[in-house]
Amino acid sequence: MGSPMxxxxxxxLPAAKGAVPRFSGTAKPxxxxxxxxxxxxxxxxxxxxxxxxxxxxxxxxxxxxVDFKNHGPGAPSGHGPANPHIPNNQLxxxxxxxxxxxxxxxxxxx
Amino acid sequence: MGYLAPWSSAQNAAWSVNMDAITSNNAAAxxxxxxxxxxxxIRKVEIAYASDGTRSVSALIAAHDAEQPSNDxxxxxxxxxxxxxxxxxxxxxxxxxxxxxxxxHVCWFGGSVGxxxxxxxxxxxxxxxxxxxxLFALGNMLHFSVSDYEP
Numbered sequence: 001m002g003s004p005m006x007x008x009x010x011x012x013l014p015a016a017k018g019a020v021p022r023f024s025g026t027a028k029p030x031x032x033x034x035x036x037x038x039x040x041x042x043x044x045x046x047x048x049x050x051x052x053x054x055x056x057x058x059x060x061x062x063x064x065x066v067d068f069k070n071h072g073p074g075a076p077s078g079h080g081p082a083n084p085h086i087p088n089n090q091l092x093x094x095x096x097x098x099x100x101x102x103x104x105x106x107x108x109x110x
Numbered sequence: 111m112g113y114l115a116p117w118s119s120a121q122n123a124a125w126s127v128n129m130d131a132i133t134s135n136n137a138a139a140x141x142x143x144x145x146x147x148x149x150x151x152i153r154k155v156e157i158a159y160a161s162d163g164t165r166s167v168s169a170l171i172a173a174h175d176a177e178q179p180s181n182d183x184x185x186x187x188x189x190x191x192x193x194x195x196x197x198x199x200x201x202x203x204x205x206x207x208x209x210x211x212x213x214x215h216v217c218w219f220g221g222s223v224g225x226x227x228x229x230x231x232x233x234x235x236x237x238x239x240x241x242x243x244x245l246f247a248l249g250n251m252l253h254f255s256v257s258d259y260e261p
Contacts, residue, residue: 028229030204044231051231052211065211067149069231079149079209080172081182081259 024099029054032061041099049105050098066096068104129190129253134218140254144173144187147214152207152227153186155199165194167247169225171214172259181259188257191225193250199227200244207245216252224248 023034024041034040034056042052053066088096088108096108132140144150150173158166168190175185191197201207207227215226215233217240226234227245234240240248 028205031206031208033204046231065209067211069212079151080261081184082261084182 020094020097022097022099024050024102029062029065034060034062036060039094039097041102043102044105047105049103051105053095053098055092055095064092064095066091066108068098068106068108070106129188129255132216132223132252132254137216137218141216143176144214145176147171147173147187147210147228148212150174150187150210150214152210157197164192165197165249167191167194167197167225167249169227171210175256178256178259184259186257186259188255189225190253191223191247191249191251192253195222195248195250196241197247198244219248222248222250223252225252 021035021038022041023038024043026043026045029040029042029052034054036056036058038056040054040056041050042054043049044051049068051067051069053068054062055064055066057063098104141147150171152169152171154168154170156168158168160166168188171187171189172184173187174183175187176183178185199207207229210228212228212231214228215224215230217224217226217234219237219240222237224240225247226240226243229243229245230239234243240246
């Protein structure tokens with residue numbers, strides 16, 4: 001399920017598929033100082049499965065998360081009253097893409 | 111010049127009067143009420159040293175609350191670990207503990223209770239694992255209170 005922090009910043013990512021620099025690792029995603037317009041996949045060191053993608057804007061600051069881990073009963077409300085989760089089918093292109101061979105801990109929507 | 115009087119353990123106890131205890135018996139219900147604190151936001155973390163040397167760690171967290179009818183179901187939750195034995199709050203330059211993407215893990219180890227602030231993806235399996243977290247407080251008691259959400 002997606003949990004973007006700022007809907008207004010969606011356009012910051014390049015639309016062309018394949019143009020997004022992608023990184024992965026077992027460390028928690030940075031919140032700033034990342035490669036601009038990139039996506040980082042946080043991998044669970046115990047299972048090797050993806051638990052989260054972090055998407056970064058043109059300034060290298062995180063602009064959204066896509067969680068591949070159950071967030072409790074329905075993950076009802078994102079990061080506050082004004083920041084609801086958005087439906088999975090409305091995620092910006094590429095945000096939910098995982099590195100080759102990496103499985104999600106929980107597939108989106110399950 | 112002002113003088114800040116040492117916070118006493120008696121004051122600590124008095125402060126806890128208005129807070130509810132979290133025990134291993136009600137922890138599941140507590141977690142369910144706040145959706146495991148998944149995607150909750152840390153507002154403040156405070157370390158208090160009492161005049162008798164005891165320590166407490168308090169956190170203010172904005173979280174979704176199943177019992178909150180307003181503010182889109184969001185509340186502010188105050189959590190307090192008393193008689194703290196160990197704590198760590200280590201945040202690296204490019205990271206932030208603010209968003210609890212992995213939730214808040216409430217753990218019991220013998221007579222101790224700990225909060226693990228989502229450095230781990232899952233709840234730690236044992237005390238050794240718990241103490242390896244970059245974000246934790248371990249003490250003897252855990253209390254909470256809830257107030258209305260404020261931006």
